[in-house]
Amino acid sequence: MDTALLLAGKITGLILIVLMGFALVKAKLMTTEDSRPLSVIALYVISPSVMINAFQTDASPEVLKGLALSFGLAVFFHVLLILLGRLFKRLFGLDALEQAATVYSNSGNLIIPIVMSLFGGEWVIYASGFIVVQTFLVWTHLRMLLSGTNRLSWKTMLSNINILSMLAGMVLFALQIRLPAVITDTLSSVGIMIGPVAMLVAGMLIAALPLRDIIASKRVYLVALLRLVVMPFVMLLAVKICGFAHMGGHSDTVVLISFLATVSPAAATVTNMAVVYGGNARKAGAIYGVTTLLCVITMPLMIALYDWIM
Helix, strand or coil: CHHHHHHHHHHHHHHHHHHHHHHHHHCCCCCHHHHHHHHHHHHHHHHHHHHHHHCCCCCCHHHHHHHHHHHHHHHHHHHHHHHHHHHHHHHHCCCHHHHHHHHCECCCCCHHHHHHHHCCHHHHHHHHHHHHHHHHHHHHHHHHHHHCCCCCCHHHHHCCHHHHHHHHHHHHHHCCCCCCHHHHHHHHHHHCCHHHHHHHHHHHHHCCCCHHHHHHCHHHHHHHHHHHHHHHHHHHHHHHHHCHHHCCCCHHHHHHHHHHHHCCCECHHHHHHHHHCCCCHHHHHHHHHHHHHHHHHHHHHHHHHHHHHC
């Protein structure tokens, strides 16, 4: 319960930053288009800084075991998420966009700052498994889902700055190469900004959404229910049945970090890809906005349920 209360406080703080971004646009001090430079900074500077710095740690047996569990859980969770997405498509008649928003969570922008706040920067490394696997699937499965093509964009995926930064961090970790203190201090200082910048961008994007579309669309709330409640509950049952949290070492915390990624809002990437591939960007934005705002309630509740069941 303590974790759930701490999480509620951290998420509330992030949502307040969302409202700041929303207010900036509504007060006409900035426009939604002004969020693009912030997004570029977050994507090409802040996120890579966080991931490279996360791997600047000793390769102890306990850390290696935790990393292996992180990647194993990431594959396990995503297989379940994709299968459930197909099931919900049949049960509820989800279109490709709704299915994508149900399956893919905002595991990077939201989870990294939460993990840093709740557990400390040294624990971000255990969020890398979920992010690496999801990033791979974003440029393969998600891209094919929204574009309607079966062609894989390997070049785009392998040139993704987040993948490259993680690979760089992994190489440094594997070779136990420690960067100079001045570099790690700089990366740490930049990485602290990931939560505020991501949430400001979210607020600025939400400000452009027609309120009528959000309130009147029952489909948006259906997808929000599936993404924020149903999917996490199934993941929770799977974790309980398989006993992942009781494998010794840091397994309980590693599992909790991985589970946090599955209970987060719909991925902003879904909205971005909907724009690129001619999908319903307005509905994608509405889903993103609603799930981001509702997560301040649903995430702490799911973590409280996790603590109670575990």
